Amino acid sequence: MNIGIIGSGNMGSGLGSLWARKGHHVIFSYSRHPEKLAELAASVPNAEAATPSEAAGRSEVILLSVRWPEVEEAIRTAGPMAGKILIDCTNPLKPDLSGLAIGHETSAAEEIARLAPGVKVVKAFNTAFAEIYHGGTRLFGSRRLSMFYCGDDETAKKTVTKLIIEIGLDPVDSGSLKSARYLEPLAMLMIQLGYGQGMGTNIGLNLIRR
Amino acid sequence: MNIGIIGSGNMGSGLGSLWARKGHHVIFSYSRHPEKLAELAASVPNAEAATPSEAAGRSEVILLSVRWPEVEEAIRTAGPMAGKILIDCTNPLKPDLSGLAIGHETSAAEEIARLAPGVKVVKAFNTAFAEIYHGGTRLFGSRRLSMFYCGDDETAKKTVTKLIIEIGLDPVDSGSLKSARYLEPLAMLMIQLGYGQGMGTNIGLNLIRR
Numbered sequence: 001m002n003i004g005i006i007g008s009g010n011m012g013s014g015l016g017s018l019w020a021r022k023g024h025h026v027i028f029s030y031s032r033h034p035e036k037l038a039e040l041a042a043s044v045p046n047a048e049a050a051t052p053s054e055a056a057g058r059s060e061v062i063l064l065s066v067r068w069p070e071v072e073e074a075i076r077t078a079g080p081m082a083g084k085i086l087i088d089c090t091n092p093l094k095p096d097l098s099g100l101a102i103g104h105e106t107s108a109a110e111e112i113a114r115l116a117p118g119v120k121v122v123k124a125f126n127t128a129f130a131e132i133y134h135g136g137t138r139l140f141g142s143r144r145l146s147m148f149y150c151g152d153d154e155t156a157k158k159t160v161t162k163l164i165i166e167i168g169l170d171p172v173d174s175g176s177l178k179s180a181r182y183l184e185p186l187a188m189l190m191i192q193l194g195y196g197q198g199m200g201t202n203i204g205l206n207l208i209r210r
Numbered sequence: 211m212n213i214g215i216i217g218s219g220n221m222g223s224g225l226g227s228l229w230a231r232k233g234h235h236v237i238f239s240y241s242r243h244p245e246k247l248a249e250l251a252a253s254v255p256n257a258e259a260a261t262p263s264e265a266a267g268r269s270e271v272i273l274l275s276v277r278w279p280e281v282e283e284a285i286r287t288a289g290p291m292a293g294k295i296l297i298d299c300t301n302p303l304k305p306d307l308s309g310l311a312i313g314h315e316t317s318a319a320e321e322i323a324r325l326a327p328g329v330k331v332v333k334a335f336n337t338a339f340a341e342i343y344h345g346g347t348r349l350f351g352s353r354r355l356s357m358f359y360c361g362d363d364e365t366a367k368k369t370v371t372k373l374i375i376e377i378g379l380d381p382v383d384s385g386s387l388k389s390a391r392y393l394e395p396l397a398m399l400m401i402q403l404g405y406g407q408g409m410g411t412n413i414g415l416n417l418i419r420r
Contacts (some may be wrong), residue, residue: 001369014343015335018377061369063335068318075325082328085366087373088319088390089335091397104314104395108278109298115285118292125225125273125299133224140420148399156295159271163213163297167228175402180298182399185314187301189358189384189392196385199419206416209409210350 004059006030006052006074007066011089013040015063020044029055030066030074053079061085068093109150109180122151122160123180126187128169129194129201138168145204148172148186150179172207214269216240216262216284217276221299223250225273230254239265240276240284263289271295279305319360319390332361332370333390336397338379339404339411348378355414358382358396360389382417 001024005016008028017040020026026047031037037049056062056078064086066074071090075081109123125133127148132138138145147169151157157173164171174183186205193199211234215226218238227250230236236257241247247259266272266288274296276284281300285291319333335343337358342348348355357379361367367383374381384393396415403409 003373010340011335011343014340015377018343019373022376061373064322071318071322072325075322078326081326084329085363085369086322086326086329086331087335087370088322088331088333090318090322091336091394091401093398093401104391108281108300112274112281112285112296112298112300115282116288116291116296119294119296121296121298123298125221125275125297126301130220130224133221133228140418143418145418153295159211159295160297163229163271166232167225172403173407174399175406179399179402181314182395182402184301185392185395186399189389189396191301192385192389192392193382193417197383203417203419206418207403207413208350208353208355208416209413 001025001061002027002059004029004055004062006055006062006064006078007070008037008040009065009067012063012065015065015089016047017044020046027055027059030077052077056081056084059084061087063087063089065089069095104181104185107178107180107184109177109184113152113177120151120153120156121177122149122153122156123177123183124149124160124164127183127190128204129190131201132204133167140204140206143206144168144170146170146172146207148174148179148183148205150174150177150183152177170207211235211271212237212269214239214265214272216265216272216274216288217280218247218250219275219277222273222275225275225299226257227254230256237265237269240287262287266291266294269294271297273297273299275299314391314395317388317390317394319387319394323362323387330361330363330366331387332359332363332366333387333393334359334370334374337393337400338414339400341411342414343377350414350416353416354378354380356380356382356417358384358389358393360384360387360393362387380417
């Protein structure tokens with residue numbers, strides 16, 4: 001398969017190189033450091049460097065892996081792509097990585113904090129299905145679910161951490177209450193998987209490290 | 211510890227019962243089926259049924275576990291809670307579970323689909339750090355990272371599924387392109403954990419089932 005990479009930075013070079021090593025022909029394009037494109041292409045088999053419109057025009061699958069502010073220009077310079085598969089691995093990050101630039105601007109937790117002034121709100125327990133809390137064990141085989149939580153008051157978070165551990169879950173401090181903007185969509189993803197995709201409610205998330 | 215439960219439905223009854231069995235005194239309140247409150251309280255040790263204002267007034271920690279449309283009324287009937295810990299496990303779901311009612315209304319993927327008409331956009335690879343794609347292996351010990359992906363074209367999704375599997379990740383079909391509204395905040399959560407919470411980039415997510 002011909003795979004065009006539009007945006008050959010950290011993400012694009014990594015994924016493109018992996019696919020090239022699997023035998024796909026990979027066309028790298030669009031870099032803030034154009035002089036590195038040829039070098040990158042030379043470093044893996046089955047790869048070449050080209051312009052975005054060449055990369056897009058000659059590929060069945062295109063990876064869009066530019067920074068959010070460059071998305072519009074990248075799509076324009078790629079030219080017509082109708083009918084092709086475009087893999088979007090972008091995230092619309094704010095330049096300082098402090099949040100998403102589009103798509104979400106508040107959360108239930110933040111609204112609740114506004115409705116109940118002075119209260120130490122901690123977001124927690126919203127990313128697992130209620131069925132998990134009703135079952136005989138929280139364990140999945142030998143594995144504990146990760147329970148993401150966030151809040152603005154450290155003492156309150158410590159208390160909630162204990163309550164998480166007590167019921168057999170693995171607490172993951174996810175930062176300030178604003179992170180509820182990530183935990184609530186995460187719950188929605190679980191609902192989509194459980195009901196929309198038919199996986200049922202005996203599913204959960206595990207944060208793994210190495 | 212005294213734990214007040216405001217909203218004794220599926221979530222509140224499950225969590226409250228678990229904490230009661232761990233020795234906390236749990237006060238259940240606020241149910242759409244008030245007649246079931248006493249029954250619930252009688253079914254576990256260290257528990258009682260009360261009004262929301264009693265549950266909130268007598269507890270150091272309060273679990274808010276009502277449906278989103280009931281949040282405002284629940285907080286009002288609970289009365290003053292300043293200085294207390296409020297655990298928010300609500301999700302601001304639309305009544306038909308089709309999405310979040312507040313906080314987010316688009317995604318990079320949907321904007322990209324709009325910018326590139328006719329293109330089969332598949333959101334993928336955005337929830338793992340680029341470092342994962344550059345390392346010698348995608349494995350975490352013996353475990354594969356889950357790679358959530360979504361899109362509106364089934365054939366395109368099948369192609370992307372293969373590309374995910376080829377590089378050693380476990381594909382998780384997350385539904386239509388609209389699910390990018392959940393996958394992009396999920397990436398933001400990973401960034402918060404990796405950089406904000408100092409966990410670094412050698413972390414990832416695993417969807418587990420039982």
